[in-house]
Amino acid sequence: MRQIWFWLRWSGRELRRRWVQVTVIALIIALGTGVQAGLGSTSDWRKRSYDESYEALRMHDLRVRLADGSFVPRGTLAGALERITHPEWVASADERLIVPTQVDASTASQAVLVPGRIVGVEPVGGSSAVDGIWVTRGRGLGRADDGAPVAVLEDHFADYYDLPSTGRIGLPGGASIGYVGTGYSPEYYMVANDALGYSLMAEANFAVLFAPLATAGLLSGRAGQINDLVIALDRGVDRDAARSEIEEALRAALPDVGVSVATREEDLVYGLMYGDLDSDQGTLNLLAMLMFVAAVFAAFNLTSRIVEAQRREIGIGMALGARRRTLALRPLLIGAEIALLGVLFGVAIGWLVGAAMKVQLETIQPLPVWETPFRLDRFVGAAALGFLLPFLATAWPVWRAVRVEPVEAIRTGHLASRGGGLAPLLKRVPLPGGSFGQIPVRNVVRAPRRTILTAIGIGAAIMALVGLLGMLDSLATTIDRGDRELLNGAPDRVMVDLAGFQPVGEGVVSIIEGSPAVGSAEPMVRVGGELRRKGVRFDVFLEVLDLQSPVWHPTLGSAVPTGDLPGIVIAQKAAEDLGVAPGDTIDVSHPVREGPFAFATTTTTMRVVGIHPNPVRSFAYLDERDAGLMGLEGVANAVQVVPAAGSSVDDVKRAMFGFPGVASVQPVSAMAQVLRDLVGSMRGIFAVIEFFALALALLVAFNAASINVDERAREHATMFAFGMRVRTLLRMTSVESLIVGLLGTLIGLGVGVAALGALLASATKESPQIGMLTRLAPATVLTALAFGALAALLAPLLTARKLRRMDISSTLRVME
């Protein structure tokens, strides 16, 4: 026991002597393990936060909906619940009136005219409501608001258009309603397009007004009526059993009304939320792994250098007859203690990452509850490696040290001098600055292994940065490419979605075409479909239009004749995923009309006649002559419009607002804007990782510089003995550090490009519908160079104090 204590004390002294370097290495390990634990916990945090958020607002367990167009008197649905076999199963139930509408939320600077929905709710507020409303700004609804013309505006929509916390919303027919706050209920934690089953862009294109039930009735002309019921069941109740009883009771109460009962899992947004849980996790895991590798590698290099400095002591010990394994104990203990310290610091860093990520996640995805607790289980795995690898870093030099002959290890002065590494290769290379100019470069090359390891340490951090920034560049380029294609020749193109299929050449289509705000218009059909080939299948939006339309048509690239089959134009990504080229055939599943309102699904073999450059594979185009395949000749459910000369997109929106038969009016550019906003919202998360990557690069550079100062103390003391100025030496060490830093940055850039490829592959796997374009912008390369240079230049300056305080005479004293 005494011996163990002896070794611990001795190793502790070494740690104390080098406390700055030890702390920095520990921080490096901590960055790697902490970031790994933090970023790796994101999907866990999301699940936990989703669970808590749904619990906080008492999301319904069951929802009763009447068929479209059906309404019953208030109290009917709640009354039916009392007649089920087990009424005690129902903890709470709220009737609602949900009606479609159109919303005019225009401001002075923008026309905001979108389809929407009025959700009439019991204005009780508080925690007893089922599907309560989480108020983000302003106030919620109270009993006193029942029947009053007030509402709460859905928050995602308000946030997207930067609307104030209170205001007025225009409704069709000249009506309007004031909103007293913004917020959302659990069904709107994400805004989804019910028809197409996705959430992208939906918040820009759909507004929800939560109004008191009586108010909703007045606005919709359905006073005293309801068409929806949300139910919260008691804990432990069998949901399916409850559903059966409720269905039976409703069939009995409303035999002539279509009624459906759905569970919360069948809610579109609920499904999207949890289905989306692991999205981005793969990419974040990869980023975390890059940081982890960088940190552990850097710690490996730096720890081994500290241990190498003890070779002479080990040699002295061997010369005195001590056993090798006994001599190995102290440096191994030092390595273990540094690694352990790193793991302990990692807990703090992991907590910090969690806190920083919480802020970002709250911004990207507002929820009532966000929890980002430190996940010990995630941390343990990273910590084990974070401990093991630096510990192994000490084992290697210790093994080397105990294998050297004692007499070699204890040589001092010129007898201990080693070779010049690669310095002899440069002796004929003239550099400005005389001997001062030569010293930094020679220092870099005379210990090539050490230089490379330090450069790689810095490079690893830069690699993570390049991967990250490269992802943003690639995303931006991909969005731009899609934008260019969608707006090609028609930057103000507007898509008018119709309520159902309308005959071309009459009715609402004619009204649109004849509107003074419309310059040119092209009716088209937009339906969902699926492309298939050899086991590969994925959903697409099929747009049937004139492929030579003067309004807009997809860029066909090298088009081929269709031959005897219908032709289809697909995206490059779609072609790659299906393994086809123009001229090949694929199977296309699409709707076919069997009656006025009845559709079936069928599959048609089509020939790929062209590849369009939009990176989103979801877009596929058929010529209007093939509309007959779907039984949709002569009809349209969308009209693409170009504003008339002198008219703007907003003018078109205003002109269409309130048209019966018009479901929505959106500029095509809005899609790209939503994607840009999404990327922009992710910048916060990326900024967190950027910060840690820069910190890592700086720590590696600093520690390398600090260890250099220790290892070259004698050389520096000699320079000072000759009267060299401290600032001159600092300049030289800065140049040396800059060379290594730039070398590391170049390594980081090179490997970063490979890392970028891996990140994009991961992102593509998570979002297969997007064909990501790989791009590393010049600004990114410059940023990486600047980061590497900055870290390298700052690091030696942080050793200035040590140099200025050097005891020159003690340092020069000869060791006997």
Add this chain to the structure above:
Amino acid sequence: MMFPAGQLENPRHAGHREGVPTVVLLEEVTKRYDAGGALSVTALEDVGLEVDQGEFVVVLGPSGSGKTTLLNVIGALDAATEGQVTVAGRRLAGASRRDLFRFRRENVSFIFQSFNLFPGLTALENVRFGVDVTGRRNGGASAIARAVLEDVGLGDRLDHFPHELSGGEQQRVAIARALATGNPLILADEPTGELDFRTGVQILGLLQRQAEAGTTVLVVTHNREISRIADRVVELSSGRVVSDGPPKGGKADISDLHW
């Protein structure tokens, strides 16, 4: 605060030559090191010393006698605790660290027992360092370095790195580096300590020739044999000067040395 150079009056050693400037003057110099708490170590006690320009002085003493501390105090690497140190007419007491750096640049050059060459520089570049540090950054720096190296007999080893040179060659490069500065005072701490006899004699010969050419040379050693070729021998024991005068038995020729 350092005062301008000038010829000092009041010579204090018997061998002082009239009209020859005093380069080093120590007056009642004491150097104490605090070892923590009440402990303190007195490395030099009440040392007085005067060295003229061009003298070859050997400071002799066993290990722990304070001879290296004496060298460090003269070379402004350490500050005296008490007393006055004047070198090349400059008083060192109270000088700032910056001033001391400048003082060394302009007045003192060191030669170390373990040479302390810069391993990444060739012999020529190591010597050129001596020129560069004084601020003579012109096309003549390399020429000066080359000339000095040839003077010390290493004209054919200019491009060799220290690890490619023998111990004697390395020490000659170190001497050349010191000479290249052109400073009036050379302080050599056990310059032959890591060398064999024959090489050591060669080194001493070089130093002696510098003294004869007008450079003041102070050599610290524990080897009594070396003191036989000195102009003056200052013997230290336990931090005190126990004797200061010509070598016993008179100054010997370098060829008579044996150890």
